[in-house]
Amino acid sequence: MIQYFSIVLLLIGIYGLLTQKHTIRLVAALNIFEIGLNVFIISVGYVRGGIAPILTSQANTSALLYVDPLPQALVLTSIVIGVGITALALALARRMYKTYGTYNLDEMEGK
Amino acid sequence: MxxxxxxxxxxxxxxxxxxxxxxxxxxxxxxxxxxxxDLNGRVSQAYIDKSVNGPNDVVVYGESTDEESGSANMVTSIVVDYRSFDTLGEVTVLLVSTLGVGILLGGKRKRLEYKHAPNFILKHGARLTFGLLVVFGVYMFAHGHLTPGGGFPGGSIIAAAILLLYLADDEFRVKLAGIKIAEGTAGSLYVIIGLAGLATGGYFLYNFLPNGTVGKLFSAGIIPIVYALIGLKVGSEISGAIDGFATEEVAE
Known part of the structure; x- marks a missing residue:
């Protein structure tokens, strides 16, 4: 179920990237796309009945059934890189606004 | 159409x-x-059993000592031990992107002016919350090898605390020189720890400290140290980016 949901999020993100003209909305669409992808990668590592891959005083041996920790570690990387991309994209959008006076890509004219 | x-x-x-x-x-x-x-036979199962370098018995929380990587949180053991080089690259990506933000939003800058000046209660309440948030962020990266969390969320929480001060006070600015020093020091120390591993253990980012008992605060060798450095680095980097967004260029 959550896998269908992640694919729907992914498609919404691509649709936003294709149709929007406003730079901030483009960044938002990029983030939705990225979240969909991250949820999908995590869902691939789900083991039915598995618990979070952390040893605690309750779940105290490695012999229990855990979900796959590898996709989670990779998604951690992906989230951080997403933050970097978002920051850079927003800075570019701000700079474009300062130069052209608009956030709309169609209204920008060369100077 | x-x-x-x-x-x-x-x-x-x-x-x-x-x-x-x-x-x-x-x-x-x-x-x-x-x-x-089915995780059996996959490398993920070896990460869970801590048996990547060789077969291993069952890991028991609070009892097993000197396990491979020694971290109770398996995701952390992958991120900062087995694939630590990957994380170094990730930190570099973040550094480059905040560098880009710094170049795009650089120059002599002043704070954006608010239409309504923030009042006394807002300013001081935000400062009170700031302390709590920073303590929580430090807790987050100090316990990265035991509980969910780690350097990246911890650093983000610290940056969120800085953002709170920026939003609540229209005169507050971080000292950018201090931020750059913290960022540079933390980043270089990460590489120096990696080189120390190369000198003592034979490969880059080798976990050369004793691993201790699984589940104790002082365990897992270099993992808590590296995560604290990552937390400081991420926190200062994102704070620098926030400063760029909350200020505007001064016309000279």
């Missing part, structure tokens, strides 16, 4: 993804069905 074409394209892409994921059609599936993953 453009929206219709985009919708059509999305529908085709969605159908393609669904068919390739859930209807094998004679071939094998690209991914197992949701929940049907």
């Amino acid at each position: 453009k929206k219709f074409i985009s919708l059509l394209l999305i529908a085709c892409l969605g159908a393609f993804i669904f068919i390739s994921l859930y209807f094998p059609g004679g071939g094998t599936l690209a991914f197992p069905y949701y929940g049907d993953v």
Whole structure:
């Protein structure tokens, strides 16, 4: 179920990237796309009945059934890189606004 | 018209993804069905059992000592031990992107002016919350090898505390020179720890400290140190980016 949901999020993100003209909305669409992808990668590592891959005083041996920790570690990387991309994209959008006076890509004219 | 074409394209892409994921059609599936993953024989199972370098018995929380990587949180043991070089690259990506933000939003800057000046209660309440948030962020990266969290969320929480001060006070600015020193020191120390591992253990980012008992605060060798450095680095980097967004260039 959550896998269908992640694919729907992914498609919404691509649709936003294709149709929007406003730079901030483009960044938002990029983030939705990225979240969909991250949820999908995590869902691939789900083991039915598995618990979070952390040893605690309750779940105290490695012999229990855990979900796959590898996709989670990779998604951690992906989230951080997403933050970097978002920051850079927003800075570019701000700079474009300062130069052209608009956030709309169609209204920008060369100077 | 453009929206219709985009919708059509999305529908085709969605159908393609669904068919390739859930209807094998004679071939094998690209991914197992949701929940049907079998970890046996995969490297993930070796990460869980801490048996990547050789066979290992069951790891028991609070009892097993000197296990490989020694971290109770398996995700952390992957991120900062088995694939620590990957994380170094990740930190570099973040550094480069905040560098880009610094170049795009650089120069002599002043704070954006608010239409309504923030009042006394807002300013001082935000300062009170700031302390709590920083303590929580430090807790987050100090316990990265025991509980969910780690350097990246901890650093983000610290940056969020700085953002709170920026939002609540229209005169507050961080000292950018101090931020750059913290960032540079933390980043270089990470590489120096890696080189120390190379000198003592034979490969870059080798976990050369004693691993201790699984589940104790002082365990897992270099993992808490590296995560604290990552937390400081991420916190200062994102704070620098926040400063760029909350200020505007001064016309000279």
